[in-house]
Amino acid sequence: MNTIAAEDPRRQAVPGMTGSIEEQVYFARQPLLDRDAMLCGYELKARAAQPGDADLHATAIPIPDRLVGVHPVVRAAIQPAVRAALVGHIGYLDVTREMLFDESFAMLPTERFLLELPPDIAVDNQLIARIVTLHARRYRFVLDGVVQADHTFAQLLPYAEAVKIDFTGIASAMLPKLVAALRSAGKILIASGIDTQADFEAAFKLDFDRFQGYFFARPQASSARRVSAPRHALLNLLHLLGSEPTVAQLETELKLNPVLVMHLMRLANASSFASGRKVTTLRDAINATGTDRIARWTQLLLYADGRKVALENDPLLQLAATRARFMELAIAHLPAAGRDEADAAFLTGVFSFVDAVFGGSLEGTLNVLTLARPIRAAILTRDGVLGTLLSAIEALERGAWAELDALCVQLAPLTVARIAAFALEAAAWAGVADRNAEASGLERFED
Known part of the structure; x- marks a missing residue:
């Protein structure tokens, strides 16, 4: 699916971005998995455009009349590129107090998003009244980044459908009691920061419902x-x-x-x-x-799970396909990249975590695959333009904006905004891979 429509690649419009540079917002997308380790949602981490994205002055999409005055995050979230990148899953959207009180908030579809309330949000009677009003309109809320049951937590808990606990930041002794209390209150429990199999197993045993992190893309003993x-x-x-x-x-x-x-x-x-x-x-x-x-x-x-589930729910295949397609899109906009890099870009992305499939060392697995030296160097040591692009998509996956800013200095004319846009396009392509004319044979099979 091509969501960036323009004949001249130097003047492409950026998906999910509209208006003047001061109003533009782009997203990083992070997966949430259910207890079967299948995709059940994505958190969209918003970032406002920065001065280094000045090239967007020439590429911004004019704001339609109906979107003039709409909050920038809302306007970005309802763009077709974002909807396509969610691939039918729920979007978890960080919100601010200011955003909640913006009347254009009503344009955000209630069925597509869960709204994450930050732990430092200022709570008073006015905010509670606004949340009650939005709740009556069927908006759903998540308490985000919980590491302690403080006063803010207690005030907002009655209005939250789910609670996202920072699994690495909370005191381990506190977890069982907090989980039991929230479970008895009927809350959906989300563990964030789950990047290892050990963390996933620990959160699973504690009866969490959903898990945010990249544990599924790491080599495992199993x-x-x-x-x-x-x-x-x-x-x-x-x-x-x-x-x-x-x-x-x-x-x-x-x-x-x-x-x-x-x-x-x-x-x-x-x-x-x-x-x-x-x-x-x-x-x-x-x-x-x-x-x-x-x-x-x-x-x-290679990345498809053996279980008979829809491909858009398979986190490993989605991550592999998104990375590979991103590399292919981004390399075409680097004038310094030659034909060899362009041909190797998709392979670099698709095999960048093949050790998660076969186990063992990444280097050993790449040796078995007999990949070309530039691809191996990009994956193992982040050498060359392919390695820099791979580091960029990895930073975006983590929402590491400062790291991505630094990498874009080496990737000019690419900016963070354009990299985020390519990632959305790649995610949309990966999400419909089984229905896409180029990949309609990606059917599920059993081991």
Whole structure:
């Protein structure tokens, strides 16, 4: 899905951004998972445009009359690019006191967002009355960043549907009692800062409902379960695709793996590659799809969870696809990048955390994949322009704005705003990958 529409790439409009530079807002997107470790939402962390984003003066989208005077965060949140990047999931949106009292707040769809109240928000009778009014309009609230049950927490708790606890910041001795009290009060419990499997298991045992963090993208002791027969088949197919195989060689390899044949036939018939005629043979499917598209499909299938769930709910595949597509979009806007970097950009993103699939060391896994040296260097040591771009998307994923500012000095003419825009476009592409003409064969399979 292409949400950046302009013929001249130097004058592209930025998705989710409107108006003068002083009014522009962009987002970082962070995943929330349920108890089955499947995606159930994204937090949108807003940042106002900075002086370094001055290039946006020339690229800003004119504000439609109906959006004039709308709060900048609200205006950005209701843009089609943001809706597409949420891929049908709930958005968790940080709000301020000022934003809550802005009358344009009513433009924010109640069914698409949960509103996160910061722990330092100033609470008084006026704020409580406003929250009650918004609650009556079906807005839902989350108490964010909870590390203690203080006075602010007690005042806002009756109006909150969920409580997000800073898992790494709260005293461990306090957790069980607080969780039990909130559970008895019927609150949804969210653990934030969950970046390791150990943290996830601890929060899971405490009966948290949702988990925010990147624990699912880290190598785990149990990762070996992912290296089942289909994963090995995909790896063998990738090796063959890297050697410019003939159609006969591909046909022979695929025939050893009926599951892959099934997916390839679906890919060929569900897309425009078949040129209007039904593909009935494996050889026709290979010819209709092409080795480049088969390779991309195979790379993303490495990350697919073995359970039969929708691809838009699979956090690892979504993260891999988003990173890969982001790298591909961003590299095209760096004049210093050559053809080699452009060709390698997607691969750099897609294999940047392949150790989460196979376990073991990242270097060892990359050796097995026999990737080109620039790709390996970008992933292992962040060398070259590919490595810098990879660091940039990682910083954005964490909402590390200062780090991203520093990286953009090396990535001119890219700005933080444009990187955030490319990330939204990439997220939208990843979210519809199973329905996209280029990737409609990304069907779920069982190990």
